[in-house]
Amino acid sequence: MFVDVHAHLDDKAFDGDREQVLENIRAAGMLVVTAGSDVETSRFSVELARKYDFVYACVGVHPHEAGKAPKDYLEELKELAKDPKVLAIGEIGLDYYYEFSERRIQQKVFLEQLELAESLNLPVIIHDREAHQDTLDIIKKSGISRGLMHCYSGSVELAQEYIKLGFYFSLGGAITFKNAKKPKESAARLPLERILLETDCPYLTPEPFRGRRNDPTN
Numbered sequence: 566m567f568v569d570v571h572a573h574l575d576d577k578a579f580d581g582d583r584e585q586v587l588e589n590i591r592a593a594g595m596l597v598v599t600a601g602s603d604v605e606t607s608r609f610s611v612e613l614a615r616k617y618d619f620v621y622a623c624v625g626v627h628p629h630e631a632g633k634a635p636k637d638y639l640e641e642l643k644e645l646a647k648d649p650k651v652l653a654i655g656e657i658g659l660d661y662y663y664e665f666s667e668r669r670i671q672q673k674v675f676l677e678q679l680e681l682a683e684s685l686n687l688p689v690i691i692h693d694r695e696a697h698q699d700t701l702d703i704i705k706k707s708g709i710s711r712g713l714m715h716c717y718s719g720s721v722e723l724a725q726e727y728i729k730l731g732f733y734f735s736l737g738g739a740i741t742f743k744n745a746k747k748p749k750e751s752a753a754r755l756p757l758e759r760i761l762l763e764t765d766c767p768y769l770t771p772e773p774f775r776g777r778r779n780d781p782t783n
């Protein structure tokens with residue numbers, strides 16, 4: 566059985582035909598873990614998981630949304646995480662490529678959510694874009710010891726650090742792109758039992774479907 570460990574089924578790209586996409590996932594006999602990006606989409610993800618037995622959820626505030634997080638966001642996430650179908654806190658992390666939220670705010674919101682995950686005994690789903698050192702430092706500071714480096718784009722050497730910390734990796738559709746040197750190297754050299762499958766849909770559509778909307782059945 567295939568498990569897509571990182572999808573965004575809440576995304577507006579699915580608004581027109583979400584039920585059909587979900588039926589296709591059911592027909593494919595797979596499981597999907599859908600991740601929130603803020604409080605609202607986290608709540609939506611939990612609702613989807615309640616409605617569909619093959620859907621599981623993660624709740625969290627993405628670094629892009631960190632600057633807009635409401636004051637009580639940790640309380641909200643904690644409440645949502647009580648649902649037994651919530652598997653992790655995510656997607657959380659740092660994004661210095663787009664830097665939609667100030668770095669200082671991203672770091673604060675990231676650490677707070679790592680600490681929340683630790684207190685709830687849940688793993689984390691990490692987004693790290695061009696913020697490798699700070700991501701590693703903050704994870705170490707938090708004491709968290711279980712998680713997934715989603716759409717992993719770091720080096721194999723950095724991956725060894727994460728393996729020591731108890732982390733797993735997913736590479737996503739980027740692995741099919743011609744110029745994706747690091748993901749291909751990671752796939753070749755990381756232990757197979759540390760690699761999970763993800764789409765990050767609707768983003769990162771793999772070849773030969775690139776340019777179209779991605780979905781878990783890819």
Ligand code: NI
Binds near residue numbers: 571572573600656715
């Ligand atoms: Ni994602």
